[in-house]
Structure formats: structure tokens, C-alpha cells
Amino acid sequence: MLLDFFYHLKSNRLPVSIREHLTLLEALDKEVIAYSVEDFYFLSRAIFVKHEQNLDLFDKLFGQFFGDAESVPVEQILANIDENWLKSNLLRELSEEEKEAINAMGGLDELMKRFKELLDEQKEKHEGGSKWIGAGGTSPFGNSGYNPAGIRIGGKGGGKSAVKVWDKREFKNYDNDLELNTRNTKMALKRLRILTREGVEDELNLDETIDKTCQNAGLLDIKMQASKQNRVKVLLLLDVGGSMDEYIEECSTLFSSAKHQFKHLEHYYFHNCVYETLWRDNGRRYEDRVSTWDVLNKYNKDYKVIFVGDASMSPWEISEPRGSVEHYNEESGLTWLTRFKEKFPNLVWLNPINDGYWQYTHSIKLIREWSDERMFPLTINGIEKAMKCLKNSKLKF
Numbered sequence: 353m354l355l356d357f358f359y360h361l362k363s364n365r366l367p368v369s370i371r372e373h374l375t376l377l378e379a380l381d382k383e384v385i386a387y388s389v390e391d392f393y394f395l396s397r398a399i400f401v402k403h404e405q406n407l408d409l410f411d412k413l414f415g416q417f418f419g420d421a422e423s424v425p426v427e428q429i430l431a432n433i434d435e436n437w438l439k440s441n442l443l444r445e446l447s448e449e450e451k452e453a454i455n456a457m458g459g460l461d462e463l464m465k466r467f468k469e470l471l472d473e474q475k476e477k478h479e480g481g482s483k484w485i486g487a488g489g490t491s492p493f494g495n496s497g498y499n500p501a502g503i504r505i506g507g508k509g510g511g512k513s514a515v516k517v518w519d520k521r522e523f524k525n526y527d528n529d530l531e532l533n534t535r536n537t538k539m540a541l542k543r544l545r546i547l548t549r550e551g552v553e554d555e556l557n558l559d560e561t562i563d564k565t566c567q568n569a570g571l572l573d574i575k576m577q578a579s580k581q582n583r584v585k586v587l588l589l590l591d592v593g594g595s596m597d598e599y600i601e602e603c604s605t606l607f608s609s610a611k612h613q614f615k616h617l618e619h620y621y622f623h624n625c626v627y628e629t630l631w632r633d634n635g636r637r638y639e640d641r642v643s644t645w646d647v648l649n650k651y652n653k654d655y656k657v658i659f660v661g662d663a664s665m666s667p668w669e670i671s672e673p674r675g676s677v678e679h680y681n682e683e684s685g686l687t688w689l690t691r692f693k694e695k696f697p698n699l700v701w702l703n704p705i706n707d708g709y710w711q712y713t714h715s716i717k718l719i720r721e722w723s724d725e726r727m728f729p730l731t732i733n734g735i736e737k738a739m740k741c742l743k744n745s746k747l748k749f
Contacts, residue, residue: 585618625676686718726738
């Protein structure tokens, strides 16, 4: 069965290897978990899932393979029950009152026999009552009712007095397009990792040490090197105000995660489109502005530029001088955007609007054309693709 489970995962494109299957067998052989489906689920998930983006797929495949009680034939259910195990383990969990109730029905053997008979006889859903397998009644079989000598099947417990729980297992979904939170955003931003060796040589260079020692006829010659660190430089430009007020939470999450992930992070704000000035503090946006020319000249082309905005505005705000809704800009927004693209070869635009609606907004089309189709949705999957694009300016999606 475990080998079939392994092939089920592999055939459905979960990245697993025979090494992990052998690890699972070894763990089971050493009895590192108790004999329960829940413990087996967590053990197999810890072994087979190497990246959290595959959690959802694993949960679905696990549910498909092991199923739930409502989809398992009666013969298969009963075939998987070891009577000696049932008696020795389950009865230890019962109170004296529950044991007496079971004995009143003729014992555990009689209870399981009656369970099988009813499963064979019953052909439809049943609610209430005292005989059939259903919900909300006093029958020993079903859910949401009460019987001190019962077997719960599906649903939620009622009197919490079931002898054996045959319950549908629920799994929590993880999705590439799920709502942003700080943790998964950090994981997505981590895709932009450019490790370099700079600074103090504080790490042993084992390969070079071996080579030099061999060249010295065995005389030890220790060579050191600087440790690898992620020294990527990021310039974050965020649209604020107006239609962006709807996405404050998502942008705040992205900003917080970026500050944690990138050691060299600079940020500025703009409204709708970039013009001749930017600002760093929204509380002082009118008193304390920074020349966009100064920003372009201050940071070298090694910086990765990330624009964040819904790109939803009048097309004139992008294409025409004096098109801004706030002031008379002498040069068009597109002129300033082009200067950024010429200075920084690695840039992307993150858009919080669902990408299924981009085609219906003319200004979004203009920004996408300007960015050479390097606009991505502000989702986990979108951020991951954007980070890959920033590492390679020629990459297309």
C-alpha cells in the first residue's frame, strides 16, 4: 500500500524520490509515530513535502488515496479492522459507563456485527431516529446524536461518546494565489537571492586549502574566504492614495517583508504615475519631496527596481504633459518611466488587481507595454515570477 501511495504522489507530479519513500519505511519500522491516520499524515507530509507551495497538492493527493469513510466499501472498512487491536486499545479509552453500555448490547463483537448488517441494509441517507446510520438520532451509528456505545460516521460528534470515529479528514489548503501574509511573502521574495563573497575572509575555503596543501607536498596551507551573503540592492517605488487605498494591507505586507528580506532596500512613494518628484514620508508628501532626477542619479544600475501600483488612471496621466490630476507636470509620466527603464535594466511592476481584469483598463495596457510585459499580480505566484525576472532582465513570462 505504501508503495502505491508513493507512486500516486509521483504520478501526480509531486516531486518525490525513492529516498524519501525509504525514509518513510524506516520511520514506520522504528515506530516513531502511533498507529493513527493523523500521525501518519504528518509524518509522510514532513518527509515528502520539501517546499510549502506543495502542501496543498500533497493534502489533495493524500485525501484522494486514503479517502474517507463515506467513500470506502464496507468490506474494505471491516477488512482493515484488527479485532485484537480494537479490543486491546479502544476499550482502554472507555469509561466504566461506556463499557457497561457496550456489554448491554452484547459486547463489542455484537456492536461491530450489527454495524455491518445496517450498512448492508441501508440504501439512503437518514436523519434522526434510533435504528439507521445517520445524524441527530440515538442510534449507535452515525453522527451529531447521542449514544454511549456508538460509532461515529462523518460529521461532527454529538455526545462525544463514540467508540470508534470514522470521520472525513479535512486538510487546510495552501495556494500560490492565496492572500498575502508576511510569512509567505518573505518566502516569495527570497527567490531574489544573489549570493556574493565580499568583506572579511572569515570562512574556510576547503577546496582551495586541499589544493594548496597538495601542492606543498602535504604541508598544511589554510585558505580563507568571505562568507556568502545576499547583497542584492532593491529600489521599491509604491503608488499611494486614490484607488490604491483598497490595497493598503497587501502593500504594507509586501513592504514589511521586503524590509526584512533585503539588507539594501530604498523606498519612495508616488501617486498614479512617476513624475518629477517623489517622497519618502506620506505624512510630509507636500513639504518634503525628493527630485526624481536625484533618485535616478543616486542609485546605480545594480539596483533591482520594483514598482507597486494598480496602474489604473486616465491614460493622459501616462502619455501627456500636464496630464497629472494633482499638478501641471511639464513632462509626461511615460517620459519618467522610460528614464527608469533606461537606467535600471532589472525592473518589474507588481499590480494588486487580479490579472484577469488587466485587459479591460487602457492605462494598465500602457504600463505593461512600457515594462516589456514585466507586470505581475501581487500574489505569491506573481511575486515569485517577478523575483525570477529581476534576476534575469531578458526573462519573459
